[in-house]
Amino acid sequence: MKNAIDIQNLQKSYPNGNQALKDINLSVKKGEIFALLGPNGAGKSTLINIICGITKKNKGKINVFGLDIVKSYKEARSLIGMVPQEIATDSFEKVINTLKFSRGLFNRPSSGEYLESILKSLALYEKKDHQIRTLSGGMKRRVMIAKALSHEPRVLFLDEPTAGVDVHLRKELWKNLADLKKNGVTIFLTTHYIEEAEKIADRIGIINKGKLIVMDTKKELIEKLGKKTLIITLNSPLKVISRDFNDYNFELKGNKLKFFFDYGENKKSISKLLNDLIKKKIDFKNIEIEKTNLEEIFLNILEK
Amino acid sequence: MNYRGIYAIYKFEMARTFRTITQSIASPVLSTILYFIVFGSAIGSRIEDINGITYSSFIVPGLIMLTILNQSISNSSFGIYFPKFSGTIYEILSAPISPFEITFGYVFAAASKSVLVGLVILITSSFFIEIVIFHPFWMIILLVLISITFSLFGFIIGIWADDFQKIQLIPSFVITPLTFLGGSFYSINMLPDFWQKISYFNPIVYLISAFRWSFYDNADVSIFSSFFAIIFFLIICLVVITLIFNTGYKIKQ
Numbered sequence: 001m002k003n004a005i006d007i008q009n010l011q012k013s014y015p016n017g018n019q020a021l022k023d024i025n026l027s028v029k030k031g032e033i034f035a036l037l038g039p040n041g042a043g044k045s046t047l048i049n050i051i052c053g054i055t056k057k058n059k060g061k062i063n064v065f066g067l068d069i070v071k072s073y074k075e076a077r078s079l080i081g082m083v084p085q086e087i088a089t090d091s092f093e094k095v096i097n098t099l100k101f102s103r104g105l106f107n108r109p110s111s112g113e114y115l116e117s118i119l120k121s122l123a124l125y126e127k128k129d130h131q132i133r134t135l136s137g138g139m140k141r142r143v144m145i146a147k148a149l150s151h152e153p154r155v156l157f158l159d160e161p162t163a164g165v166d167v168h169l170r171k172e173l174w175k176n177l178a179d180l181k182k183n184g185v186t187i188f189l190t191t192h193y194i195e196e197a198e199k200i201a202d203r204i205g206i207i208n209k210g211k212l213i214v215m216d217t218k219k220e221l222i223e224k225l226g227k228k229t230l231i232i233t234l235n236s237p238l239k240v241i242s243r244d245f246n247d248y249n250f251e252l253k254g255n256k257l258k259f260f261f262d263y264g265e266n267k268k269s270i271s272k273l274l275n276d277l278i279k280k281k282i283d284f285k286n287i288e289i290e291k292t293n294l295e296e297i298f299l300n301i302l303e304k
Numbered sequence: 305m306n307y308r309g310i311y312a313i314y315k316f317e318m319a320r321t322f323r324t325i326t327q328s329i330a331s332p333v334l335s336t337i338l339y340f341i342v343f344g345s346a347i348g349s350r351i352e353d354i355n356g357i358t359y360s361s362f363i364v365p366g367l368i369m370l371t372i373l374n375q376s377i378s379n380s381s382f383g384i385y386f387p388k389f390s391g392t393i394y395e396i397l398s399a400p401i402s403p404f405e406i407t408f409g410y411v412f413a414a415a416s417k418s419v420l421v422g423l424v425i426l427i428t429s430s431f432f433i434e435i436v437i438f439h440p441f442w443m444i445i446l447l448v449l450i451s452i453t454f455s456l457f458g459f460i461i462g463i464w465a466d467d468f469q470k471i472q473l474i475p476s477f478v479i480t481p482l483t484f485l486g487g488s489f490y491s492i493n494m495l496p497d498f499w500q501k502i503s504y505f506n507p508i509v510y511l512i513s514a515f516r517w518s519f520y521d522n523a524d525v526s527i528f529s530s531f532f533a534i535i536f537f538l539i540i541c542l543v544v545i546t547l548i549f550n551t552g553y554k555i556k557q
């Protein structure tokens with residue numbers, strides 16, 4: 001068994017008729033960081049909530065480390081830690097007590113040492129005896145992350161973990177996630193920040209209107225869906241160009257000649273192009289390559 | 305069984321009780337003292353003994369019942385409703401803990417608090433009158449059993465309620481009137497025949513009667529029918545809660 005999460009034919013309609021998820025199939029490998037990207041209302045939270053037992057599914061099968069989340073819900077859930085999108089804390093509890101509560105709820109014997117180490121890693125140690133209501137919003141979110149880690153889960157779900165967290169702490173959090181990954185924890189997160197997905201995720205899924213549109217490694221996503229533009233600066237402006245170039249997708253403006261390639265068309269066609277240019281004695285003084293980034297890919301996909 | 309999970313919920317709820325100690329314990333104590341001053345001393349001194357018991361002594365079991373019923377219901381309904389309201393319920397729903405275990409944690413915490421409040425009222429009363437308890441063992445059993453039953457009832461209300469008003473609805477419009485009419489402050493034998501018969505349909509009559517019996521060894525209705533009524537109500541609550549869990553409960557969508 002090499003997958004941490006396996007989802008088959010998952011469907012969800014809310015009682016009011018909102019169809020939030022339409023036939024989702026998805027696997028997350030053990031030990032990887034998976035990022036789910038998608039616009040507001042795409043169904044990201046619904047998906048996480050169903051896996052974690054907060055919302056019920058209508059159809060489909062979900063396994064976590066091979067355990068069915070309905071039939072073996074106790075075993076499955078004890079492997080899962082989750083941080084929901086909305087901040088919800090027990091305002092009057094002390095930070096350390098709320099962690100103890102979480103650990104107990106997940107049937108783990110108490111371990112002050114472990115809880116303190118989590119607080120330290122999330123820069124909350126100084127706040128350990130403070131009531132949660134006295135913390136800032138970003139700190140509260142970190143308390144929720146600490147709660148999710150308090151029972152030593154093997155897979156961690158984070159629904160927009162960096163919303164409302166400042167730049168410095170966002171970087172810290174990314175480091176925390178990388179450390180967790182090193183310790184073998186699988187991480188499933190949702191985000192609106194493409195930069196975030198690009199920085200930390202091994203694989204990225206894009207969801208829109210309840211459908212998973214693509215799922216791949218970052219590199220493959222760029223290779224499959226990205227575009228390359230070769231910009232050639234000519235020595236002297238041209239008005240027209242030989243018909244031989246009609247096979248290419250290009251644009252000519254004065255001394256700038258732009259060729260557009262899909263990522264799939266590989267290097268061969270670039271070298272062929274350069275050969276063709278030389279054959280036709282078209283002199284150029286500069287070549288630049290522009291690649292589309294993940295953000296453009298994301299926007300392209302959503303427009304379709 | 306997730307014993308640690310049950311204990312975590314229990315401890316959390318008890319911590320809430322002690323954090324709001326004034327509201328949780330002091331306020332029932334204060335209202336008991338007020339009842340004593342008004343009904344016990346001021347008015348009670350003009351009322352003749354009931355079945356050989358002075359009026360101030362007579363009302364003690366009823367007073368305790370009045371508080372216990374309301375406390376049990378509000379403790380557990382609020383206990384489960386508040387996490388739904390604040391959103392912290394997510395953690396309980398995502399934890400490896402069964403609905404039955406969740407219920408266990410909340411209901412026993414609510415019942416413990418009620419028993420505690422009941423005992424505090426008893427002690428407070430002892431400053432005003434001399435307390436005699438004829439059947440202390442049964443008194444404790446009844447106190448615990450009734451607290452559990454009504455905490456379970458409150459838990460059902462808390463799951464069902466989707467706003468604060470609904471939590472208040474049943475205690476204010478059903479339980480409090482039935483308790484007042486159920487012989488907290490009088491013996492139903494004092495009522496005209498017709499109203500006596502009507503009173504037998506009030507389930508609270510059986511609770512108060514049994515509880516008073518444990519104090520003074522005399523009851524309005526037979527102690528067996530009282531126990532039967534309590535157990536019957538407990539079973540109904542258990543059945544309802546099982547049905548709620550089996551048919552998908554209101555917390556999850």
Ligand SMILES: Nc1ncnc2c1ncn2[C@@H]1O[C@H](COP(=O)(O)OP(=O)(O)OP(=O)(O)O)[C@@H](O)[C@H]1O
Nearest residue numbers: 014016018020039040041042043044045046047557
């Ligand atoms: N409790 C609910 N009842 C009815 N419809 C709901 C409920 N929760 C979510 N929805 C609907 O389901 C769809 C998916 O919502 P979801 O919260 O999963 O989106 P999301 O991808 O997490 O969005 P965001 O990025 O804004 O958090 C939306 O159309 C939303 O309106």
Ligand SMILES: [Mg+2]
Nearest residue numbers: 044045046085
């Ligand atoms: Mg969301």
